[in-house]
Amino acid sequence: MAVTSVSLDPPYLLFMADVADDGHGKTGQGIAYWRPELCAGQMRLPGCEIDLGIPELSVEEAVEAGVRTAIIGIASTGGVLLDNWMPALTGLARAGINIAAGTHRKLAAVPELVAAAKAGNSMLIDVRVPPADLPVGTGNRRSGKRVLTVGTDCAVGKKYSALALHRELDRRAVNADFRATGQTGIMIAGAGIPIDAVVADFISGAAEALSPANETNHWDVIEGQGAILHPGYAGVTLGLLHGSQPDALVLCHEAGRNQLKSMDSNFAIPPLDELIATLLTLARVTNPDCIWAGISVNTSRLDDHRRDAYLADLESRYSVPVADPVATGMQRIADYLLERVQ
Amino acid sequence: MAVTSVSLDPPYLLFMADVADDGHGKTGQGIAYWRPELCAGQMRLPGCEIDLGIPELSVEEAVEAGVRTAIIGIASTGGVLLDNWMPALTGLARAGINIAAGTHRKLAAVPELVAAAKAGNSMLIDVRVPPADLPVGTGNRRSGKRVLTVGTDCAVGKKYSALALHRELDRRAVNADFRATGQTGIMIAGAGIPIDAVVADFISGAAEALSPANETNHWDVIEGQGAILHPGYAGVTLGLLHGSQPDALVLCHEAGRNQLKSMDSNFAIPPLDELIATLLTLARVTNPDCIWAGISVNTSRLDDHRRDAYLADLESRYSVPVADPVATGMQRIADYLLERVQ
Numbered sequence: 001m002a003v004t005s006v007s008l009d010p011p012y013l014l015f016m017a018d019v020a021d022d023g024h025g026k027t028g029q030g031i032a033y034w035r036p037e038l039c040a041g042q043m044r045l046p047g048c049e050i051d052l053g054i055p056e057l058s059v060e061e062a063v064e065a066g067v068r069t070a071i072i073g074i075a076s077t078g079g080v081l082l083d084n085w086m087p088a089l090t091g092l093a094r095a096g097i098n099i100a101a102g103t104h105r106k107l108a109a110v111p112e113l114v115a116a117a118k119a120g121n122s123m124l125i126d127v128r129v130p131p132a133d134l135p136v137g138t139g140n141r142r143s144g145k146r147v148l149t150v151g152t153d154c155a156v157g158k159k160y161s162a163l164a165l166h167r168e169l170d171r172r173a174v175n176a177d178f179r180a181t182g183q184t185g186i187m188i189a190g191a192g193i194p195i196d197a198v199v200a201d202f203i204s205g206a207a208e209a210l211s212p213a214n215e216t217n218h219w220d221v222i223e224g225q226g227a228i229l230h231p232g233y234a235g236v237t238l239g240l241l242h243g244s245q246p247d248a249l250v251l252c253h254e255a256g257r258n259q260l261k262s263m264d265s266n267f268a269i270p271p272l273d274e275l276i277a278t279l280l281t282l283a284r285v286t287n288p289d290c291i292w293a294g295i296s297v298n299t300s301r302l303d304d305h306r307r308d309a310y311l312a313d314l315e316s317r318y319s320v321p322v323a324d325p326v327a328t329g330m331q332r333i334a335d336y337l338l339e340r341v342q
Numbered sequence: 343m344a345v346t347s348v349s350l351d352p353p354y355l356l357f358m359a360d361v362a363d364d365g366h367g368k369t370g371q372g373i374a375y376w377r378p379e380l381c382a383g384q385m386r387l388p389g390c391e392i393d394l395g396i397p398e399l400s401v402e403e404a405v406e407a408g409v410r411t412a413i414i415g416i417a418s419t420g421g422v423l424l425d426n427w428m429p430a431l432t433g434l435a436r437a438g439i440n441i442a443a444g445t446h447r448k449l450a451a452v453p454e455l456v457a458a459a460k461a462g463n464s465m466l467i468d469v470r471v472p473p474a475d476l477p478v479g480t481g482n483r484r485s486g487k488r489v490l491t492v493g494t495d496c497a498v499g500k501k502y503s504a505l506a507l508h509r510e511l512d513r514r515a516v517n518a519d520f521r522a523t524g525q526t527g528i529m530i531a532g533a534g535i536p537i538d539a540v541v542a543d544f545i546s547g548a549a550e551a552l553s554p555a556n557e558t559n560h561w562d563v564i565e566g567q568g569a570i571l572h573p574g575y576a577g578v579t580l581g582l583l584h585g586s587q588p589d590a591l592v593l594c595h596e597a598g599r600n601q602l603k604s605m606d607s608n609f610a611i612p613p614l615d616e617l618i619a620t621l622l623t624l625a626r627v628t629n630p631d632c633i634w635a636g637i638s639v640n641t642s643r644l645d646d647h648r649r650d651a652y653l654a655d656l657e658s659r660y661s662v663p664v665a666d667p668v669a670t671g672m673q674r675i676a677d678y679l680l681e682r683v684q
Contacts, residue, residue, distance in 0.1 A: 139609060200577060
């Protein structure tokens with residue numbers, strides 16, 4: 001079945017407001033890094049500490065450059081839309097440029113933005129609103145190949161690893177799509193379903209809709225969410241796992257992280273082969289041939305020498321290719337995937 | 343944290359309309375069976391094939407009997423509210439009696455009901471609307487004891503088994519609450535959270551809110567949902583499992599069911615010990631001491647002789663107490679639970 005999913009029209013203007021260089025600008029930085037060809041420019045306010053290295057555009061210049069969508073590329077504390085952003089945002093909307101955001105507070109809940117969009121005949125796109133017509137998952141097998149990134153925890157590089165693997169497949173002229181399941185991924189991809197915002201009954205149905213039947217040699221590289229042993233988000237992870245029908249899982253991890261982060265209580269991360277065994281048992285409900293195709297590790301806290309030793313140790317212990325998507329690239333995982341999934 | 347959950351005030355009037363005796367009246371029948379002390383009467387329309395065996399009340403008689411809430415005890419095809427119910431329902435609402443329903447079409451979406459409720463100062467209670475202020479699950483350990491029913495499939499008796507186990511604990515004067523997670527369960531309990539209607543990020547948080555910290559010797563008997571190997575609903579099942587922090591799981595099954603029902607594709611139900619091993623691995627994330635406390639089987643398709651052989655066979659294979667909540671009662675599972683969970 002066809003579902004409406006979020007869709008963003010390029011070229012983009014990345015709205016960075018007056019963000020500090022402290023991690024709150026990751027969405028804009030991610031879009032500029034992964035999709036430079038779609039980014040016509042940036043718009044910053046006085047005090048902004050980030051420069052994305054692309055042209056600074058005013059409203060008029062954005063219109064002239066053919067910008068179709070302005071993306072709010074920063075996260076404010078609490079996910080709100082700040083008052084000092086409004087002159088710029090209403091100016092863009094009034095000039096006919098769509099505004100997209102992944103903030104908790106919805107664009108459509110701000111009357112002055114709604115009025116400006118109406119005046120400019122532009123759209124307000126809230127990326128965290130899932131499509132309304134999602135089905136319950138059926139588990140029916142569909143054609144095409146799929147790989148899903150899964151994690152030992154949240155924020156271990158599932159999105160980055162999926163994007164890097166997709167880029168590597170693309171480089172080899174493999175027919176592949178990156179399938180986004182979270183707000184930043186959706187903005188990078190220009191489409192997707194915010195899987196954690198879907199009503200519980202429809203999680204796997206949303207994943208099925210996101211990676212529909214395709215040509216036999218087509219790959220969907222699906223962005224994972226949450227973690228199967230995470231007390232807050234595992235339901236999302238499992239629905240996504242079942243609905244994706246993955247042929248292969250790439251396990252994402254951060255070197256040195258032994259327990260779940262950002263939790264009040266201690267939750268140990270088990271040995272990776274135990275974790276993957278649980279994931280494969282569950283994945284094989286909808287794809288009995290699902291394999292473990294590698295480990296993607298964020299080793300940014302290790303120096304070069306320790307990194308090499310760490311990756312080699314994991315590889316000898318688990319007998320799957322181990323890579324750091326930034327430091328070593330995803331070539332060997334891509335090799336393994338293409339060789340083992342036929 | 344405190345959350346608003348659905349709550350129904352007794353005594354009840356069970357509205358059965360003109361339902362046929364074909365399974366569509368299960369909600370009303372369940373409430374009359376499990377909570378007879380809360381049911382002041384029934385209201386039926388000409389052609390109704392079900393008699394709950396309680397007084398037939400008009401609107402005036404319901405008011406006189408002190409009825410606080412009229413519950414729509416039937417499911418129409420498609421979950422809609424039918425026009426021929428409206429004279430009765432608006433009459434009740436106008437007389438100050440709350441109306442509760444678990445239908446897909448919301449009571450609050452029917453203008454004539456809204457007007458009647460306003461005129462009568464009564465409430466329209468849509469049981470399938472979850473509370474708005476649910477938190478993300480934390481996994482923090484909390485006091486009190488909890489048992490969760492889990493299933494080999496949907497519709498294998500998870501609600502019935504939980505209610506029967508709660509009744510058995512109650513009979514022994516064990517301090518226990520039945521915690522409802524589905525619409526019929528919520529109507530029987532008079533409170534609860536429709537876990538499958540919660541946004542995906544908050545499933546386990548909802549389960550935590552539903553079974554909050556309690557006295558050390560208090561038991562929550564929690565109604566399970568879905569099935570961990572069900573391609574449509576497993577995300578709900580896992581979030582509920584993690585959030586419930588169960589000390590014990592009771593596995594519910596229907597004798598003779600070897601694969602998931604109501605699916606286009608075939609999904610085999612694995613050996614019960616394999617299934618419970620997966621469930622325990624996942625459950626022990628939030629409660630390392632979680633045990634398997636028994637199997638509750640619907641054997642209604644077997645004659646007495648075959649039933650006894652079937653139950654004995656399961657028990658010898660899996661070394662946990664095996665019961666049919668209707669035919670044998672939950673005594674042995676309650677014994678095991680109280681002995682093993684201290």
